[in-house]
Each structure stands twice: as structure tokens, then as C-alpha cells.
Amino acid sequence: MTKVSDPRTVTLDTIDFGPVTIDEPAWCIGHGWQVGQGIGRNDITHNSVRVKASADTFSYGVQSLMRTWMSWAPFVELVPRVVVELDLSAEYEAEEVTHIAGVLRTAAVRLEKVAAEAIRLRGDVL
Known part of the structure; x- marks a missing residue:
């Protein structure tokens, strides 16, 4: 079961700590996604929205x-990963590979943005 007590607190049932x-x-x-999965306290995980990159190929x-x-x-790691x-x-x-290379450059920028946000959030977590 999951219960949101206020906008920033959640209660999850765990198999080892209730x-x-x-x-x-x-x-x-x-x-x-964790409700009813028989999770332990160390399995509790916060996830952000997924950022994706795809290429349209012939x-x-x-x-x-x-x-x-x-x-x-939070019970295993000090900071977001x-x-x-x-x-x-x-x-x-070969022409498709040129297109894929461009998409990979875009994907690299997206990776850097997610990493930068995780680094920025370290101050909020510690």
C-alpha cells in the first residue's frame, strides 16, 4: 500500500520494517510501481521522469x-544516481548512421542535463 500523507511524504508497506x-x-x-511488490525498506526507490532518445531509420x-x-x-544511497x-x-x-549519430549527440545533451540536475539536487539531499 502507498499512502501520501502530504505532498512530500509517502508511506510504503515493506516486508522487513512494515x-x-x-x-x-x-x-x-x-x-x-512498488505497491504490492513485496519490497524491503532498502528497495524503496524514488525515480524521476524518463528522458528518451530514438532514431527513425529506413x-x-x-x-x-x-x-x-x-x-x-534513500536507505541505500546518499545521493540521487x-x-x-x-x-x-x-x-x-551509411546514410542512416549519419542520422543516428546526430540523434546520439542530442542524447548526450539530454544525459548531461539529467546528470547536472542530479548534481544540483545533492545539496537538497545531504
């Missing part, structure tokens, strides 16, 4: 290249 009430950072998207259509988001398990998932493994026409 109901645990924690402060929820403003950037957290909520904990609905050979395979839209291909996901990257997903990234901030994540923080950045999750990075990279995809793509196929053979492409």
Missing part, C-alpha cells in the same frame, strides 16, 4: 537509443 514513511522529493514520479523504423532518469534509494539504458544493435545503411 509501514515506512519517507520524504518524497519533488522530482519523484510516485511509488505506484531499415527498422523507429529505434530506441537511450533512456535515462534519476533514481535514489542517474540510470542510463543504451540500446541499438543492427546493420544500417
